Amino acid sequence: xxxxxxxxxxxxxGGAGAGVAVGAAGFGAGFGVGRLSDDSTAAASPTGGxxxxxxxxxxxxxxxxxxxxIDTPQQRYCVFMTFDLTASxxxxxxxxxxxxxxxxxxxMAGEPVGSVAPDRVGAVxxxxxxxxxxxxxxxxxxxxLGPRVFDERxxxxxxxxxxxxxLPALPSDQLRTxxxxxxxxxxxxxxxxxxxxxAVRDLARMGRGVVNTRWVVxxxxxxxxxxxxxxxxxxxxxxxxxxxxxxAADLDEFVWVDDDVHWMTGGGTYQVTRKIRMDIEIWDSDDxxxxxxxxxxxxxxxxxxxxxxxxxxxxxxxxxxxxxPVIDPTSHVALAAHENNRGIxxxxxxxxxxxxxNEVGQLDAGLLFVxxxxxxxxxxxxxxxxxxxxxxxxxxxxxxxGIFAVPPAPEKGGYLAQGLFA
Amino acid sequence: xxxxxxxxxxxxxGGAGAGVAVGAAGFGAGFGVGRLSDDSTAAASPTGGxxxxxxxxxxxxxxxxxxxxIDTPQQRYCVFMTFDLTASxxxxxxxxxxxxxxxxxxxMAGEPVGSVAPDRVGAVxxxxxxxxxxxxxxxxxxxxLGPRVFDERxxxxxxxxxxxxxLPALPSDQLRTxxxxxxxxxxxxxxxxxxxxxAVRDLARMGRGVVNTRWVVxxxxxxxxxxxxxxxxxxxxxxxxxxxxxxAADLDEFVWVDDDVHWMTGGGTYQVTRKIRMDIEIWDSDDxxxxxxxxxxxxxxxxxxxxxxxxxxxxxxxxxxxxxPVIDPTSHVALAAHENNRGIxxxxxxxxxxxxxNEVGQLDAGLLFVxxxxxxxxxxxxxxxxxxxxxxxxxxxxxxxGIFAVPPAPEKGGYLAQGLFA
Numbered sequence: 124x125x126x127x128x129x130x131x132x133x134x135x136x137g138g139a140g141a142g143v144a145v146g147a148a149g150f151g152a153g154f155g156v157g158r159l160s161d162d163s164t165a166a167a168s169p170t171g172g173x174x175x176x177x178x179x180x181x182x183x184x185x186x187x188x189x190x191x192x193i194d195t196p197q198q199r200y201c202v203f204m205t206f207d208l209t210a211s212x213x214x215x216x217x218x219x220x221x222x223x224x225x226x227x228x229x230x231m232a233g234e235p236v237g238s239v240a241p242d243r244v245g246a247v248x249x250x251x252x253x254x255x256x257x258x259x260x261x262x263x264x265x266x267x268l269g270p271r272v273f274d275e276r277x278x279x280x281x282x283x284x285x286x287x288x289x290l291p292a293l294p295s296d297q298l299r300t301x302x303x304x305x306x307x308x309x310x311x312x313x314x315x316x317x318x319x320x321x322a323v324r325d326l327a328r329m330g331r332g333v334v335n336t337r338w339v340v341x342x343x344x345x346x347x348x349x350x351x352x353x354x355x356x357x358x359x360x361x362x363x364x365x366x367x368x369x370x371a372a373d374l375d376e377f378v379w380v381d382d383d384v385h386w387m388t389g390g391g392t393y394q395v396t397r398k399i400r401m402d403i404e405i406w407d408s409d410d411x412x413x414x415x416x417x418x419x420x421x422x423x424x425x426x427x428x429x430x431x432x433x434x435x436x437x438x439x440x441x442x443x444x445x446x447x448p449v450i451d452p453t454s455h456v457a458l459a460a461h462e463n464n465r466g467i468x469x470x471x472x473x474x475x476x477x478x479x480x481n482e483v484g485q486l487d488a489g490l491l492f493v494x495x496x497x498x499x500x501x502x503x504x505x506x507x508x509x510x511x512x513x514x515x516x517x518x519x520x521x522x523x524x525g526i527f528a529v530p531p532a533p534e535k536g537g538y539l540a541q542g543l544f545a
Numbered sequence: 546x547x548x549x550x551x552x553x554x555x556x557x558x559g560g561a562g563a564g565v566a567v568g569a570a571g572f573g574a575g576f577g578v579g580r581l582s583d584d585s586t587a588a589a590s591p592t593g594g595x596x597x598x599x600x601x602x603x604x605x606x607x608x609x610x611x612x613x614x615i616d617t618p619q620q621r622y623c624v625f626m627t628f629d630l631t632a633s634x635x636x637x638x639x640x641x642x643x644x645x646x647x648x649x650x651x652x653m654a655g656e657p658v659g660s661v662a663p664d665r666v667g668a669v670x671x672x673x674x675x676x677x678x679x680x681x682x683x684x685x686x687x688x689x690l691g692p693r694v695f696d697e698r699x700x701x702x703x704x705x706x707x708x709x710x711x712l713p714a715l716p717s718d719q720l721r722t723x724x725x726x727x728x729x730x731x732x733x734x735x736x737x738x739x740x741x742x743x744a745v746r747d748l749a750r751m752g753r754g755v756v757n758t759r760w761v762v763x764x765x766x767x768x769x770x771x772x773x774x775x776x777x778x779x780x781x782x783x784x785x786x787x788x789x790x791x792x793a794a795d796l797d798e799f800v801w802v803d804d805d806v807h808w809m810t811g812g813g814t815y816q817v818t819r820k821i822r823m824d825i826e827i828w829d830s831d832d833x834x835x836x837x838x839x840x841x842x843x844x845x846x847x848x849x850x851x852x853x854x855x856x857x858x859x860x861x862x863x864x865x866x867x868x869x870p871v872i873d874p875t876s877h878v879a880l881a882a883h884e885n886n887r888g889i890x891x892x893x894x895x896x897x898x899x900x901x902x903n904e905v906g907q908l909d910a911g912l913l914f915v916x917x918x919x920x921x922x923x924x925x926x927x928x929x930x931x932x933x934x935x936x937x938x939x940x941x942x943x944x945x946x947g948i949f950a951v952p953p954a955p956e957k958g959g960y961l962a963q964g965l966f967a
Contacts, residue, residue, distance in 0.1 A: 248832075316738075335906055356739075
């Protein structure tokens with residue numbers, strides 16, 4: 124298995140409270156940050172606790188394996204942006220990816236992408252400056268390539284990743300053109316939103332003349348250090364990510380590509396992003412028993428309706444005194460569960476967002492859903508079921524969407540997707 | 546002078562690096578967080594440093610003096626929202642302010658505003674739940690009342706604060722109706738945006754039938770723990786707030802009202818908020834020498850063009866070898882300086898924001914400017930000059946605006962603006 128991207132003891136501390144005893148710092152221990160089960164209740168500090176995130180912490184870009192920002196323990200903020208290619212040659216794309224790679228490595232190291240205040244008279248600064256001295260803040264920038272990179276324009280059709288194609292129309296989709304698609308994606312995650320924004324802004328600036336910005340979401344979310352609480356909550360007030368993939372073996376099985384075009388092997392994956400609107404004002408008027416039926420979880424502690432603890436496995440066959448299933452078969456958890464989907468799993472990174480107040484005067488908010496998988500059909504299968512039947516659909520709508528092939532990270536001296544241009 | 550709202554040694558640590566030696570914990574020491582001058586360079590930890598903010602920290606609501614969130618050391622995130630009153634009687638407003646007061650006190654203590662998951666079948670939850678166990682995160686919620694609260698509708702005209710009136714049209718204003726005005730304002734600041742958002746969301750929900758949401762901004766910004774860097778940077782990459790008021794005596798002179806209606810005395814003030822768009826993509830194409838001329842500061846370290854250190858006093862009379870003023874009289878610092886405005890000062894809390902991508906495909910970003918003063922005419926005078934002549938106007942536009950009277954905080958057992966209804 125590829126080495127992990129800068130996992131460290133402090134992420135565990137940051138995610139689960141300064142009081143948690145840390146075991147082995149390897150994958151199994153480090154990866155579970157924010158999703159610790161047994162340990163978190165026992166050893167967590169009092170509610171709130173010291174926020175021990177070290178903003179001086181940096182993560183390596185040049186891993187030579189999969190890009191950082193996928194299995195990296197989830198940072199608190201995310202800026203996700205997509206771009207349309209306006210280039211006319213593959214060489215322009217190649218140069219952009221090479222320049223982006225160098226700049227991403229600098230940003231992740233906490234350095235400006237060039238001079239902030241050059242001495243030369245009349246010189247424009249290479250770096251926009253707003254993240255000066257803010258530290259690396261565990262920044263990761265993950266780059267993806269959309270299906271149209273491989274259309275007739277650039278002569279790259281023969282190197283298209285095997286499973287990369289536009290997503291089909293899915294049940295309940297309410298996609299908006301201006302929030303959908305893109306030829307390139309940047310997912311910048313950091314423990315400071317200004318650090319993430321700075322990176323995307325400077326990369327966008329570097330792309331002028333080659334790419335146009337298309338859509339962007341600023342997301343936030345924090346796993347708490349409180350007792351019994353380590354999974355972040357979405358803006359519906361429910362824990363989100365309890366059953367997410369946590370083990371390296373499952374990443375191997377479901378996330379990293381195995382047999383694909385050569386430039387995707389050694390750590391490539393596919394990224395599906397959805398901007399999901401939540402009608403939170405309507406949701407807030409629903410009674411909690413119904414909310415719990417819809418998720419199939421208790422709101423307070425996140426336990427499945429058939430269990431006592433958050434990480435108990437839901438029992439989809441359990442029936443209540445009335446003979447009816449305890450877990451509604453149209454609940455979100457039931458429809459999304461791998462037990463009910465021939466074992467299919469995808470790996471998710473979710474962030475909350477707010478867009479202020481919408482056109483009808485209600486709070487405009489939702490979930491930025493970024494998922495990684497080695498076969499986009501897994502997302503299509505899951506979302507087809509959810510889009511058709513999910514009881515949650517009354518309160519949410521998928522309004523933005525994108526699909527991207529995510530190549531491995533380069534070795535030092537190389538750049539992203541270098542093999543595509545060989 | 547009134548006691549301070551929960552200032553503590555840890556704010557100093559959080560703002561200026563864990564390595565800073567802390568002197569007296571009183572006003573003068575605590576208030577300077579993020580703006581320390583001499584100490585910050587000498588004693589700060591390495592770039593980034595440990596983010597020592599304690600998210601378990603809470604601030605008192607019932608101070609009996611001015612509300613928290615004004616001179617409280619600036620937290621990292623802000624949700625600012627205004628509301629239109631739809632009530633028909635002053636009693637409805639009175640009840641809302643009483644309910645808001647109790648709920649704000651709970652949120653600031655890190656508690657939900659009521660049950661998240663009530664046992665009773667069919668019960669709607671009092672609290673929306675997304676901040677459960679996230680800790681108080683130094684939340685403050687500051688409430689203001691706009692001019693129209695005192696129109697003919699509610700019979701409160703006789704108790705209108707002496708200096709509360711709609712702002713006049715100011716030079717360069719590009720205000721949008723949907724981002725301007727409001728009868729009530731909430732400024733929720735916290736070290737976690739989800740905690741701030743939760744508070745505003747639940748207060749808005751509590752106001753259904755009495756108020757409608759009008760406009761909202763989510764702001765962010767972090768003073769760094771890095772060497773030589775303690776003032777936050779705006780999205781133009783410049784330090785913002787270097788010359789802000791720092792001393793209690795100056796707050797007494799310029800912020801707290803002295804002679805006003807009875808319910809404003811004992812800690813009241815006026816709040817002026819502006820949503821300021823920054824054309825950052827155009828700004829980024831300007832050369833740094835010109836950017837520095839516009840601000841009259843060096844970009845890298847924030848020193849005035851006539852000085853060497855950030856906190857050096859600008860010398861507006863200095864001339865260069867060519868006989869021209871070193872500081873352009875149309876620079877932002879020159880026009881805003883109290884030395885050039887008959888001594889007038891206002892107290893500012895600024896946060897960066899991004900609204901994604903605008904209608905012409907450019908990054909949509911700017912500054913949420915919240916200022917406190919004991920005479921709104923001070924803002925009017927300053928912005929009249931700036932709006933007319935500021936070299937920065939080529940790159941910014943004031944697109945949102947509001948003015949509010951901010952009453953003192955209640956004693957325990959009371960509620961905000963209680964004297965208004967006596």
